Amino acid sequence: MSDEILYRYLDADEQIKxxxxxxxxEQGDWDEGVADLLAKDEALTLTEEHWELIRVVRxxxxxxxxxxxxxxxxxxxxxxxxxxxxxxxxxxSLFPGSPPKRLARIAGLPKPTNCL
Amino acid sequence: MSHEHERLVIIRHAPYSSNAxxxxxxxxxxxxxxxxxxxxxxxxxxxxxxxxxQAAGAPGQKATLPTIDMLEMYDIDQxxxxxxxxxxxxxxxxxxxxxxxxxxxxxxPELVQRHSYVMNF
Amino acid sequence: MLHVLNKPPHSEAAAQxxxxxxxxxxxxxxxxxxxxxxxxDWQGWDAAADVSVCVLKEDAASRxxxxxxxxxxxxxxxxxxxxxLTEQHTKILSWY
Numbered sequence: 435m436s437d438e439i440l441y442r443y444l445d446a447d448e449q450i451k452x453x454x455x456x457x458x459x460e461q462g463d464w465d466e467g468v469a470d471l472l473a474k475d476e477a478l479t480l481t482e483e484h485w486e487l488i489r490v491v492r493x494x495x496x497x498x499x500x501x502x503x504x505x506x507x508x509x510x511x512x513x514x515x516x517x518x519x520x521x522x523x524x525x526x527s528l529f530p531g532s533p534p535k536r537l538a539r540i541a542g543l544p545k546p547t548n549c550l
Numbered sequence: 551m552s553h554e555h556e557r558l559v560i561i562r563h564a565p566y567s568s569n570a571x572x573x574x575x576x577x578x579x580x581x582x583x584x585x586x587x588x589x590x591x592x593x594x595x596x597x598x599x600x601x602x603x604q605a606a607g608a609p610g611q612k613a614t615l616p617t618i619d620m621l622e623m624y625d626i627d628q629x630x631x632x633x634x635x636x637x638x639x640x641x642x643x644x645x646x647x648x649x650x651x652x653x654x655x656x657x658x659p660e661l662v663q664r665h666s667y668v669m670n671f
Numbered sequence: 672m673l674h675v676l677n678k679p680p681h682s683e684a685a686a687q688x689x690x691x692x693x694x695x696x697x698x699x700x701x702x703x704x705x706x707x708x709x710x711x712d713w714q715g716w717d718a719a720a721d722v723s724v725c726v727l728k729e730d731a732a733s734r735x736x737x738x739x740x741x742x743x744x745x746x747x748x749x750x751x752x753x754x755x756l757t758e759q760h761t762k763i764l765s766w767y
Contacts, residue, residue: 494623497616497619497620498616498617498619498620498623499612499613499616499617500616500617500620502623503579503583503624504583505582505583505585505623505624505625506583506620506623506624509623509625510623547576547579560687562683562684562687593687593690594683594686594687595683632690634690655690658690658691659690659691659692659693659694659696659719660693661691662672662691662693662764663672663693666762667762668672668762668764669764670764670765670766670767
């Protein structure tokens with residue numbers, strides 16, 4: 435399993451291990467401070483808007499044991515935060531590139547499967 | 551309603567018996583993630599994947615029910631079960647997850663016929 | 672639709688296949704499925720209207736069923752015939 439391979443450390447104290455794709459090796463390492471570090475690592479600064487989406491994907495993972503691809507991410511966001519935010523453009527504006535991957539990474543989840 | 555580009559994934563294996571069930575669900579999820587319309591048909595042992603009382607098994611075993619529950623988030627809402635498959639396992643429709651739909655056996659040939667892509671797992 | 676069966680004629684896979692065969696479909700029996708040659712009363716021989724049932728000649732021969740094949744209503748096809756069948760049908764479904 436690739437998530438058992440250490441590639442680098444997220445923090446200077448070498449406490450938090452990342453896999454080759456930048457995801458946490460130990461999901462248990464995650465807390466809000468780690469999320470901030472992971473975001474900083476991607477040159478993002480987390481605002482309350484980012485945090486509500488992080489909670490959406492963490493709730494999704496808690497329920498379904500998988501991180502969502504784009505289609506279910508949009509749907510879950512719509513259900514949790516309403517029509518206005520449940521759109522891919524909104525997700526792209528906060529997590530540019532691939533929102534499902536970036537969100538999963540910052541939320542301390544495994545890489546989403548079924549996702550480009 | 552046109553079914554021209556709809557996909558039908560047939561699930562025929564029970565949870566934990568092999569990788570077939572998981573592979574079938576993965577294929578369905580990938581197709582749905584790419585915007586395809588996907589329906590699932592559960593035949594034989596595959597029906598066991600829909601039992602709503604499935605709980606966590608031995609540590610490290612990946613459970614099936616969370617994935618079944620997740621299908622609706624991928625807009626996969628056709629989970630079809632022929633009546634005879636239920637009967638063969640002495641199951642009642644009420645024992646299946648809410649999303650499951652029991653269909654008459656004589657609808658199967660037409661169901662398989664009208665989908666452009668059919669895959670067996 | 673071409674249904675390709677490689678499990679014995681009274682297996683669960685065979686029953687599942689038969690439950691989905693529609694008018695005009697084709698059935699190709701390969702590997703263990705050629706044992707259907709021993710069962711003249713197998714449901715698959717007349718599964719639905721206008722369904723042709725083919726048997727892969729090589730698999731029947733290797734299992735000692737060439738004689739049974741000659742006495743059956745099966746259409747025998749060789750590997751080339753197998754390829755032709757897959758070209759004739761736009762959809763192929765394997766039952767394994």
